[in-house]
Amino acid sequence: MAAQLISQAKAVGMTLVWSGIGSAILFKLVDIVIGLRPSEEKEREGLDITDHGESAGLPLKDGGKLGSHVFVLNGANAAAQGMHWSAITHQQAATPLTRDDVVMQRISAEPAFVNEMKARMHPGMTMVLTDAPLSPDKRSSKDFVIVTTG
Structure with a gap:
């Protein structure tokens, strides 16, 4: 054996x-x-x-710079109808501060992408928007990246 x-x-x-x-x-x-x-x-x-000959980026309606913003989706409360975004914004000192709702309105996206985002939205969701360069080893220097959990 x-x-x-x-x-x-x-x-x-x-x-x-x-x-x-x-x-x-x-x-x-x-x-x-x-x-x-x-x-x-x-x-x-x-x-x-x-x-693929396609761009996965989210174009800005007026061009220009976006800056860096972190949005957190909050649930409904007595003062708000439905969910709403709270934001933390970081911009260079020389750049005037942009209202967060204006930042959201500047972004355009294909309907299919918007529907995918809506399907994943929930209170506590965090969304980071930036036009700051990312490192090439992350392979997302010009792409929009969605990371979800669950």
């Missing part, structure tokens, strides 16, 4: 080594032939544009 167990353990070990070496060779071959990652230039421009 011990001999059979040792024999099977050797077979499992050889299978792991064989599949590991084979996978490494195929991995390297694919990397050489077509590449495993897009170029840094494509990542900076945004893969939605370079690969």
